[in-house]
Amino acid sequence: ARQCFHALKLVKRDSLSSTHIARCASTATVPRITTHYTIHPRDKDKRWEGVNMERFAEEADVVIVGAGPAGLSAAIRLKQLAAEHSKEIRVCLVEKASQIGAHTLSGACLEPRSLQELFPDWKERGAPLNTPVTEDKFGILTKKYRIPVPILPGLPMVNHGNYIVRLGHFVSWLGEQAEALGVEVYPGYAAAEVLFHEDGSVKGIATNDVGIQKDGAPKATFERGLELHAKVTIFAEGCHGHLAKQLYKKYNLREKCQPQSYGIGLKELWTIDEKKWKPGRVEHTVGWPLDRHTYGGSFLYHLNEGEPLVALGFVVGLDYQNPYLNPFREFQRWKHHPSVQPTLEGGTRIAYGARALNEGGFQSIPKLAFPGGLLIGCSPGLMNVPKIKGTHTAMKSGMLASEAIFSQLINENLQSKTIGLDVQEYEENLKKSWVWKELYAVRNIRPSCHSVLGVYGGMIYTGIFYWLLRGKEPWTLKHPG
Ligand SMILES: Cc1cc2nc3c(=O)[nH]c(=O)nc-3n(C[C@H](O)[C@H](O)[C@H](O)COP(=O)(O)OP(=O)(O)OC[C@H]3O[C@@H](n4cnc5c(N)ncnc54)[C@H](O)[C@@H]3O)c2cc1C
Incomplete structure (x- = not known):
């Protein structure tokens, strides 16, 4: 038994050192994330010797x-x-x-x-x-359905008077x-x-x-x-x-x-079939494909820029708990929802991109x-x-x-x-x-989405404390984490 134990220890040591070597070798080949001189000073880099660093x-x-x-x-x-x-x-x-x-x-x-x-x-x-908002829609999505939510005056989602x-x-x-x-x-x-x-x-x-x-x-x-x-x-x-x-x-x-917290906003611009184009319409959704503990939602704006254009996008809070969640994939899934797909069918995506947003408020x-x-x-x-x-x-x-x-x-x-x-x-x-x-x-609206009810808890909180009290509640919620 002692011999077996000794042999096992040797194997472990050998395998450990080979993993260590493999790790060292792999880090040696990984390119630097940045070569910026504020991170890698040039005065210690031979390649920069003799280069004129004077600035006007x-x-x-x-x-x-x-x-x-x-x-x-x-x-x-x-x-x-x-x-x-x-x-x-x-x-x-x-x-x-x-x-x-x-x-x-x-x-x-x-x-x-x-x-x-x-x-x-x-x-x-x-x-x-060019596009005053003429129609404001808000909905909660389930996998198959869209449940319309009335936008009461005074809620943050009200967009009348705004411009797309x-x-x-x-x-x-x-x-x-x-x-x-x-x-x-x-x-x-x-x-x-x-x-x-x-x-x-x-x-x-x-x-x-x-x-x-x-x-x-x-x-x-x-x-x-x-x-x-x-x-x-x-x-x-x-x-x-x-x-x-x-x-x-x-x-x-x-x-x-x-600490600041962040979200990612994915956005696309589409030209769509003119018959489906409603210049001035603003649509927002929460819910599917995100679960209630993932903060986020969609927007779909019908622009009046001389051609049938819509701007659509999906925002996902980067504090999501599921490490396998892919915000871009969720955006793609959302576009296939029965309440969204018909607008885009036959259309062409002409531009796309993504940008970080601050969510700490x-x-x-x-x-x-x-x-x-x-x-x-x-x-x-x-x-x-x-x-x-x-x-x-x-x-x-x-x-x-x-x-x-x-x-x-x-x-x-x-x-x-x-x-x-x-x-x-x-x-x-x-x-x-x-x-x-x-x-x-x-x-308090964003942090209120961290209760067991998730985003829906945030909506209830908004109804009670924002709509009725206009945020005058005497407490300030903290962001978790
Ligand atoms: C998907 C999405 C949807 C949004 N929807 C809305 C909406 O419907 N309504 C609304 O009001 N807001 C919306 N926002 C937020 C809005 O876009 C921002 O609040 C607004 O753009 C902030 O303006 P800013 O000038 O502070 O920053 P930015 O618009 O980000 O401008 C910063 C500028 O600085 C430049 N820059 C950065 N670093 C440097 C540097 N080192 N040197 C030189 N230049 C630099 C950048 O290139 C950029 O041009 C949305 C944001 C996103 C991502």
Whole structure:
């Protein structure tokens, strides 16, 4: 028996060491997830020896990262204020997409409140809001049936007064307005690095280097990025921006909030049979193919853009419990539901994509202002989660940020403690605005979906506490986990 035991130990040791070798060998062949120099410093990499790393620097008053609804509204508001006060300010905006709006992916049903505040004459200016909502439908899906749910006035799902838009077109239009006002818009430039002053405040950003091989080595065409320095840098990267993540750490911005949670939104654009096309119709569903413990649902919007177009999509909370669930497959299954399939039959999918969404809501909003910088829009997660709407809140946050920045820029008696301006008024003003009230009122809806009743528990909670009390219940639910 002793000999057997000894033999077994030897076998185990041999097999362990061979597994270890196999593991080492496999990690050696796995490519690096990123070769970015902020993760793999170039000064320790021989391939970069002797490469000229000098960068040109430009000075602006305000630099904005990201030309989404938030960044563009901020840029526009700054220039509007400068014009009203006859001041010259330099506003530079960098966008990683090759064209403004090219990386935008949304639903989108737009609440025009912020647009109305930004451009009261948006209709005369030709804003591409071509489809007012005329019909609002909500349903619970079972495998075979659709149970209609009445949309009572005051519920988050009410869409009357809103517009169905192609958000990419709307963003592109905002870009034109910004340029007309004198904003320097730089599409095709990603902000790759946050720059800091010696006192720790944000100095600006550096745009991405170009001419780098996949493995991180410089090509013969290598060119260094550009530094953009500013008194204040606005970060408007949208959900899960990589610069915002660095800032959270550097300034401990998430110290007092709950962790952010995320969802994935899959979206397609179809041209359909004209007979099935109902411009202005908005449809949402919950239920099948998701079980009640998986947060998510669908949208189907009939656009009026000169051809029979529908925008459809499926959002799934990424805290789903079934590790085998595949959000994309669930979306495909949903399209085959008897209440959905007839609309798409005979149609053609002309575009598709996916984008992350913030789902933490009010509880997960970090600190928004820090020396030299501000976070706006979906970057810090200012989205109304049950409505799946964040464009109007993103725009308003950008406008409020600019108003606070502008009052510091023109304050001749301003004595800043840091080289980069610390615009705390932005956060204070946001807390006094309708954005804060709106996000506070819906704060408990998403976490209420974690009871035994799942999503249906959330619907009951919404009926009682949101519809009747407008979110005034004196408690705030936590996100689980
Ligand atoms: C599937 C889906 C459906 C939605 N439906 C609706 C809806 O019906 N109604 C509604 O109001 N909202 C909806 N939303 C949410 C809405 O799209 C967002 O709230 C809104 O786009 C947020 O605007 P933003 O400017 O903060 O961010 P974004 O729109 O994400 O814009 C950020 C911009 O920054 C750029 N960027 C990011 N990082 C960098 C960098 N380092 N350097 C340079 N540029 C950078 C990006 O390319 C992008 O253009 C939906 C979202 C999804 C995903």
